[in-house]
Amino acid sequence: MRGGDHEFTLESYKKLFESLYPQLCVFAYKYLNDLEISKDFVQEVFVKVWEDKITFQNENHATGFFYKAVKNKCLNYLKSKQYKATERYELANIEAYETEEFYMSEAVVIETTAVINKAISQLPEKAAQVIRLSIEDYTNNQIAEELSISVNTVKDHKKVAYRKLRDFLSFLTVK
Amino acid sequence: MGHSNKIKPLSKTLAASIIKNEIPGDLEKLEIFDEKIKGQMLTDIKASERLKLLKEIDAEKDWKTVKEKIQGSRNPYRFWAYGVAASVVLLVSISIAFVFNNINETPSFEAPIIVNNNIEVGTNKATLTLEDGSAVTLEKGTDYQTANITSNGEEIIYRNNQKAVTNNYNTLTIPRGGQFYILLSDGTKVWLNSESQLKYPVAFKDGETRQVELVYGEAYFDVSPSTDHKGAKFKVLNQSQEVEVLGTEFNIKAYKDEANVYTTLVEGKVAVSTADKNQILVPNQQSNLNLETHTISLAMVDVYNETTWKDGIFSFENKSLKDILKVLSRWYDMDVVIENMVQTEERFIGTFNKSNSIEDILIAIKSTNFINNYEINDKTLTIK
Structure with missing residues (x-):
């Protein structure tokens, strides 16, 4: 357009x-x-x-x-x-x-x-839970414990979430 | 004039930082808020303190009330590109560094110079050159129909018609500021980027190798499998290389003004060959043919960054500002003059929606503080 x-x-x-x-x-x-x-x-x-x-x-x-x-x-x-x-x-x-x-x-x-609520609502349920806790400053270990999943699974969910949110969160930063 | 117009962009960058657990730099720069307030704001946002109330509001229901009141006064509005803004939330980071003052807003940075902004967002458009040399302009609102071709001006479709098999080739030329989608007669889908040209037969002869030429520019191919065409392979020729495929998805970037040809495989298997070299690619692998040294190097890449242009997004990873500006110059059909740039070797990560205006993107670029200022005059962007 x-x-x-x-x-x-x-x-x-x-x-x-x-x-x-x-x-x-x-x-x-x-x-x-x-x-x-x-x-x-x-x-x-x-x-x-x-x-x-x-x-x-x-x-x-x-x-x-x-x-x-x-x-x-x-x-x-x-x-x-x-x-x-x-x-x-x-x-x-x-x-x-x-x-x-x-x-x-x-x-x-x-x-x-x-804006945050709208972004999170576009994620799959598990990834959304992980991001919500992450926003509240939970560490990966704490999130894993809270949701009874492994730390690696937490990291995977975060990766999926950031990837999915990438288009939503246009940005430019120094690598 | 206060700070109201900053509410939206600031909220978007803040949201992005908070979701990514990064330090919200933009808030730090906001001198309107003292440290205590900034801290409280972050705490409130992170604790979703306002969320419960927000979720109690039923916009759907209350719209009905508003609609009843305004119906009858059905005056059409003029509204600038709101459709875009509403459907896709564009995030553009804005660096806000102003001093709080009850009356005046005092920007501490140099304001960009906009003399006469004629830089427009790119659109679907192309020129179709037929076998007899006649040219047809395709753009939104123009319909074009022949026995084998259908176009609504935004894409072009060739029917599979074995009776039409001849040695006739058509050419599709995409100008700067354009992009186009073509469905070839064998069912192969091709997305063409700005400043590109594709030459292809009107119909492919059953069972024979299907051959097209990416004369220059960038194209994403989703090739119809050989098994649907009596085993016929598909070949993409280019001045310097040939890509042979069996049915797969891949991207070729071969711009006239670049010294490298990049072939990125998304799915399946392809062979890239030059006069004296042959290289098989696996998914997520990219070959880089250097036209000066005639060498091919391979690298694993994130195919998302290489192919997402066809879905309306520019995604950059590990790119210099110069590279980014080059890509933008093709889509926005603008000339870029770099008078001054701080540390041009710095690498960036970034995502832009292709429906963004050039000014929205420049705000994000400027906020990195790697450019001091910019000027737009007619169709020229000068980095100062």
């Missing part, structure tokens, strides 16, 4: 929604501490972007836009009279929430968690 302008259809908007919506809900939850309101807000952002015919240059741009839009919506709500009237309002929290550091670290943690 080549670059250039693509007509954005309901179908491709659905793909975008499915690739971003779960993370954005969890992200909003970090500000609002209420999953139902979080879902509503994220859905409203998706409706608005469609109605306003906003376009994106690429995936990075689209992802960044949605995180930022959801953040702004959450902060506006936290500062609103409606919220102050109904909830315990803690000024200190709002200030922490408004920092770029809170925003970026939450967004990156959630997005990275989603």
Whole structure:
């Protein structure tokens, strides 16, 4: 497929929604501490972007836009009279929430968690178990013990997993 | 303009490092976060702290709600190549080294110079030259049909028709920035890489040695077995060597601007011969014919790296940046000028999806810090 302008259809908007919506809900939850309101807000952002015919240059741009839009919506709500009237309002929290550091670290943690989860979900079950433990800093010996398999089998599973994930994890590094 | 656009690329590189148990260098470079926060982020990601909540979200169900609200306002969007981005998650490592500042983002590296980027991602395209010398351009959207040939512009298929047996040869020429798939009349499948040319008979005579010529460039052959053709062997000729096979899969790389011809066997058995040498290959073995010294050397290789180009992926292992740029120049049909490069002898491992834009790939290359900067002007890439 080549670059250039693509007509954005309901179908491709659905793909975008499915690739971003779960993370954005969890992200909003970090500000609002209420999953139902979080879902509503994220859905409203998706409706608005469609109605306003906003376009994106690429995936990075689209992802960044949605995180930022959801953040702004959450902060506006936290500062609103409606919220102050109904909830315990803690000024200190709002200030922490408004920092770029809170925003970026939450967004990156959630997005990275989603990317890892998606990558692992493409692996065969055993290899997925090995990688999950490996991510939690289990050594090969500990993984072998935990799953009642040999250390060599652990290494084989890792090899299979890295091979399979190679296309997913494009990279360039010095040998 | 804050750091929002870095969320996706940073998350991808972080995910790659964490899965591979490597130290996430990109996070280290992020001065927006202090050390304590970086540590907490890694701990949270490794413990999958947000995963439980993530799995509670039913995107399928909630899409229905959103869909109801937006239906009726069915305005088509213009959206740049999102299909690619959504279907395949491309990972491009981005080196992010900026100073945290509430208002301004201050990159500490030189920004690339993009004057007028006319470098496009390659596509399926070729020129078919018929026996009478007439040329047909094949590309997406063009249909071509004759009694023996069918093409939708993205691949070409020859029917097995013994009545069509003549001495007629057709030629398929793949330009820079192109690739093509051809099914020969004997059922042999050939994938042709950018800047390659294949000459082949319109039909093969039953029982006689099947012979094609890779005039130049790179091709992957999945040869229809001899047993299906009354024992007829299959031969691939090239200016400097001949490969004889019985039915197998292999890759030949014989570019005009390279001093070596590489033949890599994936499956089966082939014999590579030159005027005075003959070499049998076993699977995973690669012969390297040096055109200057006329010697053939053998090596065991990872066939994945040698053949995955036909599946839309460039996989490099133990390659210099110069070699990598050469491969890229063919697919992106660009001229590469190297003005300055740090330690060009360094070897790299890397994987790129062929649907990546050249700029996405350059970001990954630049992040290695082995190039200082680059400039794109029209179809020329200059490494600075």
